[in-house]
Amino acid sequence: MVDAPEIAVSRWFNTNEPLTLSALRGRPVLLHAFQMLCPGCVGHGTPQTQRAFELFKQSDLQVIGLHTVFEHHEAMTPVSLEAFIHEYRLSFPIGVDEAGEGTPIPVTMQRYGMQGTPTSILIGRDGSVVHHGFGQQSDMALGAIIAAELAGHR
Amino acid sequence: MVDAPEIAVSRWFNTNEPLTLSALRGRPVLLHAFQMLCPGCVGHGTPQTQRAFELFKQSDLQVIGLHTVFEHHEAMTPVSLEAFIHEYRLSFPIGVDEAGEGTPIPVTMQRYGMQGTPTSILIGRDGSVVHHGFGQQSDMALGAIIAAELAGHR
Amino acid sequence: MVDAPEIAVSRWFNTNEPLTLSALRGRPVLLHAFQMLCPGCVGHGTPQTQRAFELFKQSDLQVIGLHTVFEHHEAMTPVSLEAFIHEYRLSFPIGVDEAGEGTPIPVTMQRYGMQGTPTSILIGRDGSVVHHGFGQQSDMALGAIIAAELAGHR
């Protein structure tokens, strides 16, 4: 079992305080990595994350969006992201993944070895990566994985 | 906490042996009540149940379909149901709810006080009704409810 | 250019008088062949036909549904079809294709050489087959084909 790497965020939306995995230890975390111009994110992964945010509102699940821009950097600046979040009525906390040095891949994306977007990662109460899913996942499977972790069961 | 009433089935499809809740005690049971000519069942509830059957195949969840005909009885006979099951590639066990005496409402439907179709009911390991949902439910919520019960957690 | 064969119908729904192509000569006819237990019909072709019926209501297009049962005959009787039409709120005229002799394929289906269901056929004002489409067709293409015929243009 490997500990989930810490996230590196240069700017936050939808939260007054920065979030860190270390401070969230003990709570499950759904980490949704997306790009605002990725059709598979906009059409499926990101609204799915919003649904999870709403469904599990009464639980202690923490949902975090992560804008992991690895291409078209000039096209997906925080200014554009802010309008995207507003227009798509996203209400969960969203962080901008810290730019990588000498690479187009941002820092958190590298740390997790993500293959692309959308990627949804579930981090358990114990801080380990419980699930790492790249691409389209079914709502039913995601709901089940989160509920099992909330129940303290894998 | 009330015990889930036993099901009353006059004919089975997709199973060699009749199923009873009493024999299934100790395992969670997803009971999906539908009618083959109910648009909300055909378009949403019944394929959702098939997805649940496939997603939780490795668990000890038992999925049971129940054809609870309460209108157009002549139109939805077992002969028609059999073709429906074949054409829609449904592979979970499906029972025909026993005809009611002096009422169009079949026996199991009465026992559970179902309001219509589709209805999806989750029965817990302890034999109690954990969830009773009439109408359209989201895949994510259903996946979560089942997973929580499988984890022994409510 | 071949004349569209006459339809052979043993029973009508949603019309007080039997319809014949010969009597409709001069008007375009959209002929939608379906089976009530064919998933591709129920999920796509038949609601699409209902949409066409509503969209072109002000025109002289005649929409005709044809229940071309070629399998599971006992499962898709007129009694079942009547409930299907009611439950799915279909309001265009629907005829039951006449049973074939010594073959499971009904008469009109044979005459048109249909390969299966759903099939949508457009018959022009001059009585010829303008379009013969088997399987799923896009709404945009169907709307365009009908409109072109209504405009007297191919």
Place this chain on the structure above:
Amino acid sequence: MVDAPEIAVSRWFNTNEPLTLSALRGRPVLLHAFQMLCPGCVGHGTPQTQRAFELFKQSDLQVIGLHTVFEHHEAMTPVSLEAFIHEYRLSFPIGVDEAGEGTPIPVTMQRYGMQGTPTSILIGRDGSVVHHGFGQQSDMALGAIIAAELAGHR
């Protein structure tokens, strides 16, 4: 009958030469006004326009996309639009509506009195506005309107 106002475009994508309605006189033109961060455009209107572009490729219909940014101007620059066009595989010509002076509403949007995005306008062979549709329109209706104009019939 009123002539369709000329379009004012500050930058083109997917075309080597600027397009003008005056040069297109004699051909029908489908003008699709959108914003890259408008959910109703991204989810419905813009892919619908792409489908129309493909369906009517053999005809003399000219499809033109118009990026009519009237809010979040900093978020939807041509740099962002270019990545959007690439990621969403849009292949029809797209122009950036010229910025308005002293108003957030761009020039062409003003000239046509558009109420918002998405808006789809069909301009006839004679240069008049045949159809002006704001919001979601059905594929079937749009296909029919275009085909009727192509047939020289209203």
